[in-house]
Structure formats: structure tokens, C-alpha cells
Amino acid sequence: MKPPDIEAVGITKTFGALKAVDNVSLHLPPGVFHALLGENGAGKSTLVKCLMGFYPADQGVVKVNGEPLRVGSPKEARRHGIGMVFQHFTLVPSMTVAENLVLARPDLPMVIDWKAERVRLAEFLKQAPFHVDPDSRISTLSAGQKQKVEILKELYLETRFLILDEPTSVLTPQEADEVLGLLRRMVDRGELSVLLITHKFREVFAFCDGVTVLRRGKQAGAGRTADLDSARMAEMMMGEARAERKVGKTRSPGGPVLYLDGIGAVGDSGVEAVKEVRLTVREGEIVGIAGVSGNGQRELLEAIAGQREMTAGAITVDGERHLPTREMLLQHRFFILPEEPLRNASAPRMSVAENIAFRLFDRPPFQKFGFLLDRKAIADFGREMIRKFSVRPPEGELAIGDLSGGNVQRAILARELSSGKVRVLVAANPCFGLDFKAVDFIHDQLLQARNDGAAVLLISEDLDELLELADRIFVMSEGKLVFETTPEAADLALIGRQMAGQRV
């Protein structure tokens, strides 16, 4: 089966008063590798959901091989070989890879002949672009492996036009190159078309033939990758040239503030995931923890945040024992920015303003007379933070779950950094999925917190980010801190080997 010819003509999609996609047209002949770019909230996910028949568009038509696609029918899209990997995982964690793949088939009979299915699956996996053990349970896989399974699932369903919505935000650069490289080869062989949504220009130049850029729902530019450079693409995305960075490091670190004294924690599968993590973060210092995803970083953050039992060790802040209770977090001015904030740190159906006020809502000025919540104070505070952190659209009453990925991140950061002086800030992958403007903004906020005297622990899979921001960098591998360096002294090859678990 050849990839289909896809043409979108004049697509418009509104949510209430907001035109999320505004009269956008796009033609993708068979066998292209095309990028869809745009700042957070530009309408990228909404547009591709229209192509997928996931939403009916308000206006416009999607043509597959010249024939209009029936509106609002993902099944119909699937029949034409159109498939999509979403920004968030859709696999069932308690089931195995094989079960996830087989159960995704739309033509599954009432009674499954598992023996026949296994044969069919084994055939498929033999010639599949990446190797994953069909019998492993999804919950035991790293983010990178899960993303590979999501893509395998689409290929198993015979997708010929594959839409990838920021597939690499959970992958390391090496994994991203591997996955995109294998898909690129399928495109070159004429087996597949790919429409890639990404914020990483490096990937656009390495893998894509052409780009389409959205800005505030409208088509803001298009072109062949070969004719463009990153400055031009940034300008199309934002409507202005990329700004110079404003905040630099203005002080050197002071005395110790945060001390992790031999932290241990057990992972979901019952094995020891964090082993005797011991480190100090000083006043006005950013300490980075680098590592490939799945080496205990998530469990470490959860243990620090009190979402996972600490099986060994202790935390002190300014020499005092710290326990992750609400009271102590406030008392020690200890703030946490977890990854995937929509899932881990927000109430999706509650409003943006309520989510921002969350941490403080049971004390004045948000609470009056002991128990009454002051709705107006919450709304006013929300509005101020939305303005300060440029959350879009600037409407506090909107459910936070309806914001685009990048704007959720801004709102949660607003909450964590808004409640006065920060003594300790622990952040995990704070820039996943963010456009470069938001990344610059968040990096400035982290540096500002550091310059104001906060002890910042930054867990990140993005080594470039750590090299730019951190004063000291540790590498975490198999639950342990195995290596320490500074950005100035960093030997990238050596760090890479440490991250890969090769002792040298």
C-alpha cells in the first residue's frame, strides 16, 4: 500500500470564541517528511486532529487521494492509512507490548485467537524498524521505549501517513535520531509519509523535506528546508526575531542549603530505583542531574516531593530536617516543578486561576473567615500571574486541561515561583515540549531564582540545558550518582559514556 495524498483546504476550528485553526491549507503528496512548526498554542495539535478526523473542522475539507474525508471520523481516517502518535502516551500500562498492539486493531474479532495473533505479531516485529520485547509490561518500559511502542502500534495498524505530535520530547537526542532516522528510511523507500510536529530545529534540518509554520492559528509561512535557516524559521514562528537572553549568572554560590543525605527509593516494579543519592545544593547555585530517562530520576523527584516512599536517607534544608508535608514545604519555601505537570501537578478540570492559587488557597488572602474561599482574590491573582508568565489564552476561567502543552507548563511554573521568596526549587525536565521562546523564558526564571539566592536542583535529560544553566553537574545512572563535573570542565564524550552506564 502506497502512502495517501493528503490535502487540507481552508481548515478552521474554533473553541468558543477562540479560532484555534484559522483557514489553513496544506498539501502533502505521497512520500514526504514534512514538519509542522509553531509556538505553544499555535494550533498544531488541533490542525492534525482535524486531519485525523478526531475533531470535525468548522470549515474546510480534508481530501485523501482527491476524495473528501468524511468529517469527524477517525475510523475513516484509519481506513485510509492515516494514523497519529499523540503528545501524551496512550498505551495501557498494565498490559504487555503484544497485548497493546493486538488490542489496538480496529478489526479485532469478538474472540481473539491469541495463537494466530502471536504468529502475525512475530512476523511483523521481525521486519519492524525497532526492537522491543513483546512480552514486557508497558509500565516497566522507559519513556523512550514507550514512544517506540506507540510508533510500532501505528505501523502494525498499517498506517501509511503517520502524524507524530512532538514524539521526541521524551527521547534523548540519540534515541530521537534513531527513531526519526528509521522512519526517514521508510519514507525514502516510498512506504510512508510523515508529518512531524516538533520544537527542535535540529530535527527539522536533519530529517524533514519541508515545513509549514502556524502562528495563532493562521498559516504564517512554508518552505523547503533547504531554503531556510533557523533564524528565518524562528521569525516565521514568532513574527519577530529571537530575542537575546536577558539573565546571566550574577553571583557565585554561598553556603549549603539543600542536603540530600543518602536518599533511597524503590521503583514501581519493586526494584531499588534510587541508591544512596547524596548531594548538597548551595545558596545561589543550580546543581544539575543529567541522565538517560529511566535511571531513577523520576523516582528521586517523587521521593523528594513526598509522592513516593523514601526507603533510606533524609533531606535537610538549612540544617533542619525536611519532610515533604504541605506545612514544611511552605515553611522551608521549598518548591517543586515536576515533569508532565498536567498529569502530576494540576487538576485538569479546574480553572487556570484555581490551579495557580492551589498552593496557597487555604490561607489568606484566598481564604476568609477560616473556611470561605475568596473567589475574587483567586481570580485576580490568577490574572496577574497569567499576565506575568504570558499564559495564552489569557483567560483564568478556562480549564487548565484545555490549554496547549506549553501553556500548562507556564501556568504551573507561575504557581511554583509566585509565592514569594524561593529557598529551594527542584525542577524536572521543565522545558519538555516547549517552544524556544518559552524555553528562554523558563531558563531566565531559573537563573533569576538562582541569582536571588535559591538552591536549585535541576533534573534534566537535556544535557545542553544543564551545560547552559548549572554550576555543577552530576550524572545519574542506574539509580546512583556516578560522576560529577562542571560545565566549564565538561568532557562531552566522557559524560555520554557515564550516561550510557559505561564505567571508565
Ligand SMILES: Nc1ncnc2c1ncn2[C@@H]1O[C@H](COP(=O)(O)OP(=O)(O)OP(=O)(O)O)[C@@H](O)[C@H]1O
Ligand atoms: N478542547 C479545547 N477546548 C478549548 N480550547 C482548546 C481545546 N484544545 C485546544 N484549545 C486551544 O486551542 C489553541 C491551540 O491549541 P493546540 O493544542 O492546537 O496548540 P499547539 O500548537 O499544539 O501547542 P503546543 O506546542 O503547546 O502543544 C490553544 O489556545 C488551546 O488553548
Ligand SMILES: [Mg+2]
Ligand atoms: Mg500540541
